[in-house]
Amino acid sequence: MIEHRASVFEANSFEILVKKVVMLNEDVPKGLRSTWKRRGKLATSKLASAFTELTTKADYPAILDDGDKDFIEVHVFGKISHRTIEEVVVVDSGLDDIGKDTANALEKTIARWTNTIPGWDTHFARI
Numbered sequence: 001m002i003e004h005r006a007s008v009f010e011a012n013s014f015e016i017l018v019k020k021v022v023m024l025n026e027d028v029p030k031g032l033r034s035t036w037k038r039r040g041k042l043a044t045s046k047l048a049s050a051f052t053e054l055t056t057k058a059d060y061p062a063i064l065d066d067g068d069k070d071f072i073e074v075h076v077f078g079k080i081s082h083r084t085i086e087e088v089v090v091v092d093s094g095l096d097d098i099g100k101d102t103a104n105a106l107e108k109t110i111a112r113w114t115n116t117i118p119g120w121d122t123h124f125a126r127i
Contacts, residue, residue: 002076006036009073010046036074043072087123
């Protein structure tokens with residue numbers, strides 16, 4: 001479902017539009033947005049300067065994860081349904097009290113929907 005409903009931006013879309021001074025009735029400049037299928041090309045063009053002949057596979061994680069300072073943004077259009085999200089996974093070890101409360105509420109909500117909405121098949125998991 002995501003493949004048909006997602007648009008991928010090279011960075012924070014708000015910042016792109018402000019920096020490039022794109023008016024609301026204008027198209028986003030080419031090279032800053034792609035389809036879900038072509039997201040790899042967008043990421044490659046964005047990160048190409050970080051790779052050299054000496055770059056090894058061991059270097060990839062540091063290039064790809066800079067601590068959330070920079071990212072590729074995905075927009076998924078349309079309504080959310082049981083076909084939109086297959087599984088929600090929560091990593092308990094990094095949660096504060098508010099995060100734990102949120103995860104508990106989400107787990108209960110998904111369980112309620114699974115038991116009351118015919119065909120609901122989203123799964124909840126904790127790791």
